[in-house]
Amino acid sequence: xxxxxxxxxxxxxxxxxxxEGALLYPIIGGIxxxxxxxxxxxxxxxxxxxxxxxxxxxxxxxxxGQLRVWKWIxxxxxxxxxxxxxxxxxxxxxxSRSFWIKMTLLAxxxxxxxxxxxxxxxxxxxxxxxxxxxxxxxxxxxxxGIVFSGRLIAFDS
Amino acid sequence: xxxxxxxxxxxxxxxxxAMNGPEWAFPLVESLHFIGFAFLIGTIAIVxxxxxxxxxxxxxxxxxESDLRPWTWAGLAIMLITGPLMFSADATRYYVNPSFRxxxxxxxxxxxxxxxxxxxxxxxxxxxxxxILAACVSLLLWSSVLGAGRMIAFV
Numbered sequence: 631x632x633x634x635x636x637x638x639x640x641x642x643x644x645x646x647x648x649x650e651g652a653l654l655y656p657i658i659g660g661i662x663x664x665x666x667x668x669x670x671x672x673x674x675x676x677x678x679x680x681x682x683x684x685x686x687x688x689x690x691x692x693x694x695g696q697l698r699v700w701k702w703i704x705x706x707x708x709x710x711x712x713x714x715x716x717x718x719x720x721x722x723x724x725x726s727r728s729f730w731i732k733m734t735l736l737a738x739x740x741x742x743x744x745x746x747x748x749x750x751x752x753x754x755x756x757x758x759x760x761x762x763x764x765x766x767x768x769x770x771x772x773x774x775g776i777v778f779s780g781r782l783i784a785f786d787s
Numbered sequence: 788x789x790x791x792x793x794x795x796x797x798x799x800x801x802x803x804x805a806m807n808g809p810e811w812a813f814p815l816v817e818s819l820h821f822i823g824f825a826f827l828i829g830t831i832a833i834v835x836x837x838x839x840x841x842x843x844x845x846x847x848x849x850x851x852e853s854d855l856r857p858w859t860w861a862g863l864a865i866m867l868i869t870g871p872l873m874f875s876a877d878a879t880r881y882y883v884n885p886s887f888r889x890x891x892x893x894x895x896x897x898x899x900x901x902x903x904x905x906x907x908x909x910x911x912x913x914x915x916x917x918x919i920l921a922a923c924v925s926l927l928l929w930s931s932v933l934g935a936g937r938m939i940a941f942v
Binding site: 660664668670671678685686692774780 | 810811814815817818821822825828830833836843844845846850854855857858930933934936937938940941
């Protein structure tokens with residue numbers, strides 16, 4: 631079912647265009663990387679602050695609030711370019727273990743957001759220090775895993 | 788020793804052997820390289836967005852720059868360890884790769900620029916128009932480094 635969807639997806643014009651156009655794939659890949667730098671930078675800066683490792687002059691709430699817009703902008707670009715990159719080789723991804731690990735970790739990022747939204751990210755009062763540390767630590771771990779499993783996709787046979 | 792000789796020596800070095808050994812070695816180092824640039828370029832981008840007046844407006848750019856500085860340095864340190872490791876794995880091929888050469892040129896300019904002119908602009912009392920210019924140049928330079936870096940695998 632999912633596989634036949636991937637097969638259909640792989641035959642679409644967009645998929646063929648990205649796959650066969652000499653420049654399209656690296657350009658989308660380049661934008662994906664730029665957005666990772668932006669989005670990743672915002673995530674790391676928030677995590678570092680939540681862990682109490684830096685930026686101590688800014689409050690957690692203030693920093694997260696101010697970075698939110700750019701985190702979203704970077705995140706949307708990462709997702710859109712990521713979907714385009716996936717579109718050009720869905721069958722390969724369907725069979726790639728690293729891809730499914732990456733998707734699982736991304737789903738866990740959603741769970742992480744659900745768990746910590748009220749107490750840390752969306753909190754208007756200063757969040758509990760140890761809870762913020764836990765959120766920052768898990769976020770670092772999840773994103774490092776996502777980068778690694780994402781990179782491994784290209785090395786899957 | 789000729790440059791080619793240096794490249795061949797690098798490719799036979801223990802670092803290169805480790806990188807070309809287990810199949811997870813290269814992607815692992817490459818992932819660290821990605822996390823490194825998220826630190827390096829991400830923290831610089833935050834200062835740039837502030838200089839452009841597009842974000843973090845409750846703090847002056849100087850404060851952000853000094854608070855983020857250790858993490859910019861940490862990112863740079865990660866890059867300067869993981870980059871040469873990946874290079875050693877296939878030195879002769881990288882050395883002649885035009886995208887690689889463009890990347891390294893942009894990188895050298897970007898690093899010098901970041902710790903001189905960009906630093907001065909971010910630390911000045913009222914960055915103003917000079918700050919906007921400094922931020923644009925900075926974003927352009929680092930984007931070129933990333934873009935040319937991505938192209939290495941395709942030329």
